[in-house]
Amino acid sequence: MHIKLGTAGLSDELALRLSLACGLLAASQIHVDIQDWRGNESDILIVDIDSGHGRLAYEVAARRNLPVMVFPRSGDSETSYPSKLDRDAPAAAIARALQEKLQPSSEPTSDDVQGLLGICIREAGCHQDLLVKRGSIALILRHAAGRIITRSVSDVPAAETRLLENAWLCVVRPANDPYANEWLVSRSLESFLINACARHRASLPSLGGKLYRLTRWPDLGSVTENEEALRLSALLQRSAWSADALAQHTGIAAHHINAFFWATLASGALACADGSTVTFAAPPAAASTASSLIQRVARHFGLKLGYSHA
Amino acid sequence: MLDSEKTIKLLFAGPLGSGKTTAIRAISDTPPVSSEVPWTDAGSSEKTSTTVALDYSTIQLNPDETLHVYGLPGQDYLDFMGPIVGPGALGAVLLLDASSQTLAQDCRTVVEQLARIDPSLKFVIGISKSDITPSFSMETMYALARRMSLYVPMFCIDPRDPAQVRQLVRALLYLL
Numbered sequence: 001m002h003i004k005l006g007t008a009g010l011s012d013e014l015a016l017r018l019s020l021a022c023g024l025l026a027a028s029q030i031h032v033d034i035q036d037w038r039g040n041e042s043d044i045l046i047v048d049i050d051s052g053h054g055r056l057a058y059e060v061a062a063r064r065n066l067p068v069m070v071f072p073r074s075g076d077s078e079t080s081y082p083s084k085l086d087r088d089a090p091a092a093a094i095a096r097a098l099q100e101k102l103q104p105s106s107e108p109t110s111d112d113v114q115g116l117l118g119i120c121i122r123e124a125g126c127h128q129d130l131l132v133k134r135g136s137i138a139l140i141l142r143h144a145a146g147r148i149i150t151r152s153v154s155d156v157p158a159a160e161t162r163l164l165e166n167a168w169l170c171v172v173r174p175a176n177d178p179y180a181n182e183w184l185v186s187r188s189l190e191s192f193l194i195n196a197c198a199r200h201r202a203s204l205p206s207l208g209g210k211l212y213r214l215t216r217w218p219d220l221g222s223v224t225e226n227e228e229a230l231r232l233s234a235l236l237q238r239s240a241w242s243a244d245a246l247a248q249h250t251g252i253a254a255h256h257i258n259a260f261f262w263a264t265l266a267s268g269a270l271a272c273a274d275g276s277t278v279t280f281a282a283p284p285a286a287a288s289t290a291s292s293l294i295q296r297v298a299r300h301f302g303l304k305l306g307y308s309h310a
Numbered sequence: 311m312l313d314s315e316k317t318i319k320l321l322f323a324g325p326l327g328s329g330k331t332t333a334i335r336a337i338s339d340t341p342p343v344s345s346e347v348p349w350t351d352a353g354s355s356e357k358t359s360t361t362v363a364l365d366y367s368t369i370q371l372n373p374d375e376t377l378h379v380y381g382l383p384g385q386d387y388l389d390f391m392g393p394i395v396g397p398g399a400l401g402a403v404l405l406l407d408a409s410s411q412t413l414a415q416d417c418r419t420v421v422e423q424l425a426r427i428d429p430s431l432k433f434v435i436g437i438s439k440s441d442i443t444p445s446f447s448m449e450t451m452y453a454l455a456r457r458m459s460l461y462v463p464m465f466c467i468d469p470r471d472p473a474q475v476r477q478l479v480r481a482l483l484y485l486l
Contacts, residue, residue, distance in 0.1 A: 145448060220477060271397065297400065
C-alpha cells in the first residue's frame with residue numbers, strides 16, 4: 001500500500017516524529033511518501049492547528065473532503081476534529097493512529113460481543129490468572145494456558161448459558177486467594193468456548209466474508225457432540241476461508257460456522273487472513289482401496305462418508 | 311503372526327501411565343489382551359498395574375473386517391516391539407500424561423519412537439489428566455509442537471470416556 005501524505009504547518013520536531021512513525025508503518029506494508037502540502041494530490045493530510053499554514057490547509061482540506069488528521073492547539077481538548085493526533089505522543093503511537101486511519105482494523109474486537117466471550121477476546125493470550133464472576137458463577141480464566149477452572153462442575157454449563165450476558169466482572173486473581181483450595185474443576189477453554197458459542201449461535205454477530213484460518217488445531221477433546229467442529233478445523237487448518245464460503249462448500253449452516261469462528265477467535269486459534277485467497281488443498285491422491293478402507297473405518301467412528309477428507 | 315500388509319491396524323503409543331490400556335478398552339469391542347503386572351513404582355497413584363509388553367484388542371468394522379488395535383509398550387527397553395507390530399498401521403494415537411514432570415521429554419521420546427516405525431506415520435496427540443493437573447498449560451504443548459514442527463491435533467481427553475477417545479481417532483482420520 002502506497003500512501004501520499006501531505007503535511008502542513010508542522011514544527012521540525014513534530015515532522016521528525018511523524019517521519020519516524022511513517023517509517024514504522026513499513027512493517028505493515030504501508031509505504032508513505034511525505035510531502036509538504038501545497039494543494040497537491042494527497043491521500044491524507046496532517047496539519048498542526050497551532051500554525052497559520054496548518055489552519056489554512058485544514059480549511060481547504062475540509063472543503064475538498066480530503067481525509068485530514070489534526071494536531072490540535074496545545075491544551076485544547078474541547079474543539080472537535082474528525083481525527084486528532086496527540087502532539088505529545090511517541091512515534092509508535094502516531095504510527096498506530098495513522099494505521100487505524102489508513103487501514104481500519106478488520107479484526108473483530110471485544111466491542112463486537114458482550115459478556116464472557118468479549119472478555120475472552122479482550123484477554124487473548126493473557127498469562128495472568130483472571131477471576132471472572134457473574135452473580136454466583138465464578139471461574140478462573142487462564143487464557144494463555146487454554147484452561148478455565150471453576151469450583152463446581154455445574155458452574156461450567158452455567159457459564160455457558162450466560163456467555164453473552166453483561167455484568168461479568170473480570171479482575172486479576174488475588175495473590176492471596178481465600179478460595180485457593182476450592183478451584184477443583186479444570187476444563188479446556190477451547191472446548192468450553194466452542195460448546196458455549198454453539199449454544200448462542202443465533203445471537204452472535206456475523207463474521208461474514210472475511211477470511212480466517214486456524215493457526216493450530218483447536219482442542220476438541222470434549223467437543224464430542226459437535227462433528228462439524230472437526231470438519232471445520234480440518235479445512236481451516238489447510239487454508240483460509242470465510243464463513244460464507246465454508247457454508248457453501250460444506251453445507252453446514254452458516255450460523256454454526258459463525259459460532260465456531262467466534263469461539264476459536266476468542267481462544268486465539270483462529271486468525272484473520274487478510275490478503276490470502278481461499279484455496280482448497282485437495283488431499284493427496286490415495287489408492288482407491290486405501291481411501292475406501294479409511295471411509296469404512298471413519299464410518300465405524302461416526303464420521304459420515306467423505307468426511308474424512310473434508 | 312498377522313500379515314502387516316493385510317491387517318488394518320491402529321496404534322496407541324505413550325509413556326507409562328498415560329492411559330493407553332484404558333483408552334483401548336474404551337473403544338474396543340473386546341477387552342484388551344494385556345500383560346499387566348502390579349506397578350511397584352505407582353506411589354500414591356490410583357494406578358496399581360502397568361502393561362509390560364503390549365496391549366492388543368479388536369474393533370469389528372463389519373462382518374468381514376477387523377481393526378486391530380495395538381498399545382505399544384511404554385518402557386524404553388521394549389522399544390524394539392514398535393517396528394515389529396507398527397508397520398502398515400493406519401496411524402497412531404499418542405497419549406501423554408499432563409501430570410508428568412517430564413511431559414515435554416515424554417512427547418519427544420514417543421514421537422521419535424513413532425518415527426522409527428514409519429517416518430510418514432500420521433498421529434494425533436491426546437493429553438490425559440489435564441483436569442487434575444492445575445498447573446497444566448496447553449501453551450507449553452503448543453510451544454513444544456512448534457519447536458518440533460508438529461502440526462497435529464492435540465486434544466485434552468479423558469481416556470476413560472469412549473466418546474473422547476473416538477474423537478481422537480476421528481481427528482486422525484481427517485489427517486489420512
